[in-house]
Amino acid sequence: MPDFALFTLLNEPNVLWVIVGVCFLAIAMSCVGTFAWLNRQSLIGDAMAHCALPGIAAAFLFSQSRHPLILLPVAIFSSLLGNMLMNWLIQRSKLPADSALAIVLSGFFAFGALLLSVIQKLPIAGKSGIDQMLFGQAAAVDDTDAIILIIITSLVLLVITVIMSRLRMIIFDTNYSQSIGINVSLYKQIMGVLIAICVVTGIQIVGVILVSALLIFPAINARQWSHHLRSLLFIAIISALIASVSGVLVSYHYSHMPTGPWVVVFLALILITSLLFSPHGFLIKRIKIHQRQIIIHAENVIRVIYLLNKTNKEAKFTLHDIININSMPLKMIKKGLTYAIRQNWVTDDTHSGYRLTQLGTAKAQIITRHHRLWEQYLSQNKQFSTQNLHLSAEYAEHIIDDELADSLDEFLGHPSKDPHGQSIPSKL
Amino acid sequence: MVLDSSLILLYLIALLASLCCALSGSLLTVQKKAMLGDAISHSSLLGLVLAYLISGERSIPYMLLGALIAGIGTAYMTEKLKNSLRIQYDAALGVLFTTSFALAVILISQYARQVDLDQHCVLFGEIALAPFDTILFGDHDLGPRALWTLSIAFVLNIIVITLCWNRIKATLFSANFVQSIGLKKNYWQQLCSILVAITTVSAFESVGAILVVALLVIPSNTARLFAKTSLVRYIGYSLLFALIATVMGISLSLWLDTAIAATIATVLFMNFLLINYIKMNLNPHNKSLP
Numbered sequence A: 001m002p003d004f005a006l007f008t009l010l011n012e013p014n015v016l017w018v019i020v021g022v023c024f025l026a027i028a029m030s031c032v033g034t035f036a037w038l039n040r041q042s043l044i045g046d047a048m049a050h051c052a053l054p055g056i057a058a059a060f061l062f063s064q065s066r067h068p069l070i071l072l073p074v075a076i077f078s079s080l081l082g083n084m085l086m087n088w089l090i091q092r093s094k095l096p097a098d099s100a101l102a103i104v105l106s107g108f109f110a111f112g113a114l115l116l117s118v119i120q121k122l123p124i125a126g127k128s129g130i131d132q133m134l135f136g137q138a139a140a141v142d143d144t145d146a147i148i149l150i151i152i153t154s155l156v157l158l159v160i161t162v163i164m165s166r167l168r169m170i171i172f173d174t175n176y177s178q179s180i181g182i183n184v185s186l187y188k189q190i191m192g193v194l195i196a197i198c199v200v201t202g203i204q205i206v207g208v209i210l211v212s213a214l215l216i217f218p219a220i221n222a223r224q225w226s227h228h229l230r231s232l233l234f235i236a237i238i239s240a241l242i243a244s245v246s247g248v249l250v251s252y253h254y255s256h257m258p259t260g261p262w263v264v265v266f267l268a269l270i271l272i273t274s275l276l277f278s279p280h281g282f283l284i285k286r287i288k289i290h291q292r293q294i295i296i297h298a299e300n301v302i303r304v305i306y307l308l309n310k311t312n313k314e315a316k317f318t319l320h321d322i323i324n325i326n327s328m329p330l331k332m333i334k335k336g337l338t339y340a341i342r343q344n345w346v347t348d349d350t351h352s353g354y355r356l357t358q359l360g361t362a363k364a365q366i367i368t369r370h371h372r373l374w375e376q377y378l379s380q381n382k383q384f385s386t387q388n389l390h391l392s393a394e395y396a397e398h399i400i401d402d403e404l405a406d407s408l409d410e411f412l413g414h415p416s417k418d419p420h421g422q423s424i425p426s427k428l
Numbered sequence B: 001m002v003l004d005s006s007l008i009l010l011y012l013i014a015l016l017a018s019l020c021c022a023l024s025g026s027l028l029t030v031q032k033k034a035m036l037g038d039a040i041s042h043s044s045l046l047g048l049v050l051a052y053l054i055s056g057e058r059s060i061p062y063m064l065l066g067a068l069i070a071g072i073g074t075a076y077m078t079e080k081l082k083n084s085l086r087i088q089y090d091a092a093l094g095v096l097f098t099t100s101f102a103l104a105v106i107l108i109s110q111y112a113r114q115v116d117l118d119q120h121c122v123l124f125g126e127i128a129l130a131p132f133d134t135i136l137f138g139d140h141d142l143g144p145r146a147l148w149t150l151s152i153a154f155v156l157n158i159i160v161i162t163l164c165w166n167r168i169k170a171t172l173f174s175a176n177f178v179q180s181i182g183l184k185k186n187y188w189q190q191l192c193s194i195l196v197a198i199t200t201v202s203a204f205e206s207v208g209a210i211l212v213v214a215l216l217v218i219p220s221n222t223a224r225l226f227a228k229t230s231l232v233r234y235i236g237y238s239l240l241f242a243l244i245a246t247v248m249g250i251s252l253s254l255w256l257d258t259a260i261a262a263t264i265a266t267v268l269f270m271n272f273l274l275i276n277y278i279k280m281n282l283n284p285h286n287k288s289l290p
Helices: A002-011 A013-038 A044-063 A068-092 A097-121 A131-135 A143-172 A174-179 A184-206 A211-223 A229-253 A259-277 A282-311 A319-325 A330-342 A358-381 A386-396 A402-411 B005-030 B036-055 B060-084 B089-110 B119-124 B127-132 B145-163 B165-173 B175-180 B186-207 B209-226 B231-256 B260-282 B284-288
Strands: A346-348 A354-356 B134-137 B140-144
Touching: A013 A044, A013 A143, A013 A184, A013 A211, A013 A229, A013 A259, A044 A068, A044 A097, A044 A184, A044 A211, A068 A097, A068 A184, A097 B036, A097 B209, A097 B260, A131 A184, A143 A174, A143 A184, A174 A184, A184 A211, A184 A259, A211 A229, A211 A259, A211 B089, A229 A259, A259 A282, A259 B089, A282 A319, A282 A330, A282 A346, A282 A354, A282 A358, A319 A330, A330 A346, A354 A358, A358 A386, A358 A402, B005 B036, B005 B140, B005 B145, B005 B165, B005 B186, B005 B209, B005 B231, B005 B260, B036 B060, B036 B089, B036 B186, B036 B209, B060 B089, B060 B186, B140 B145, B145 B165, B145 B186, B165 B175, B165 B231, B186 B209, B209 B231, B209 B260, B231 B260
Parallel strands: none
Antiparallel strands: A346 A354, B134 B140
């Protein structure tokens, strides 16, 4: 059983360290990424990851060692340099942000690649595979790496908690924050440092290209569910954690599978689910629109029966009668009728015909009142032609609520007849 | 340094690639979509891998087609995500290219024995090998394949830019103005995206993703420092800067014995920084502005 096998993996200390390491990295990156995303700097992580390459290459060239404690600080410094250059280009030479990002990204990375090609030509021991650092090796995380990741994450979270209220203010309104004396550029620089630290540590685990996914995905995902900063951060962290654990487990279960890409794939799956099923998501929106349409059909149908009731005292009507008055497609009428029966607006007397219940009559009366009040309002105040009056009221009758109807009634001086000469039903 | 035929071909390929990219890049810069080229070049790895797995052989036309479809798909999906789900443009780009890159890496490691592609070749590319990858038609050697694909891309670029001349001019002058007079954006934006995808794919398989991004973005932004309103000067300067940097880059890399693509891109970047710096110091108005 595959499920069972997945959980036995947890007993191996090696896997445990990888999971711990990746999870802590995911926590730090999703927090930092949420702020970057809110600042409309989604791709800054991508740029800063590429900017780390010349740092890595230069550090290796001069120290001839691959120890992370030598390479990491230089790499972080190099990506901070890239960030500063980006800000300088945007502020001083008025470059659009996206151009500055792409220029610095490609320029720094190209310089790094140049240094790498120099390294390849030199007789240095251990030079092979220095460029493999760019593609990440999550499986190589051991206990020391995991502890370094835990320390980095705690530091990042600590800094974010301390400056969170200020950051929130800057994101909400940068100009206002500046005007009340908050040092905006200082906080932006702090964020830059945090992003650099996270991204450079992330490169070793998921690789230079995929590291920006850990920044962007959790933020967009959380945004589908919440509008509040705290819950945004919370949801971002949770989704990143789920994706990391699943990614690590899958990559271990099927051997020769890279961890980073699997984490990204799980992040993407979570995002797709959110986009479809969140309260403002694609599917839910469609369902809501569909339901609203059915209610409108039902309201149209009971209004037709209500109007038929006025002329014909039989009080029972077949589908044919309804279609004669209202030229809706049959499918819509049927859907509307089903809904109306479920709502107990209409009874279906052994298929001999449809009859309005007391509830349905009241509902239809209210809709008719809205319809005619609206017609009256348009003809008195907006000089609509009679045909347009009806069309507009067909839409408005479903939207107007009781409060608006009352104020319309008062505004028009409690009219008793609509422009077609039909009486406006009174309020119940 | 001996000027043999393969070296001349190398110069030709690099120059064509940089001209193509400079033309497409000027469109991207005008539309403020500089990162699109980066995203397309990364996500086309998925197209390459899928085409490779489906066709079962390293057949170049299939792989180019696959990369092209992936590239156009990325551009199209980004617009979709931005417009119908209201995700920021660059966030949508980031989401799409990382996902397709991740899928591509997974597929590569799953079918490692069948696919001799890797992330490395996408990122760095090796233009030095491009002159030796020739097309054979019957017994005739028709010259390097990259030369052909890049020539086609170049002609397409010129056609599209001529067709959209007025539109680009208006957008360069003011993007808000173009929106305010109600010109329909969809048609020409999609045309531009397809053009960028064609250029990116045909260039990056010979010169590598990073050089493509540099060639797309840097010349047009350098040109923008000089030509704020004149489209002829804007495109002319872009082409000029691309040409100068390419020739300088290749010569420098042959002299220093470094990777060609990386050297060209570095020279482009250094030229940009230098020109930007000089321009700012010559123009006192720019200096005082915060």
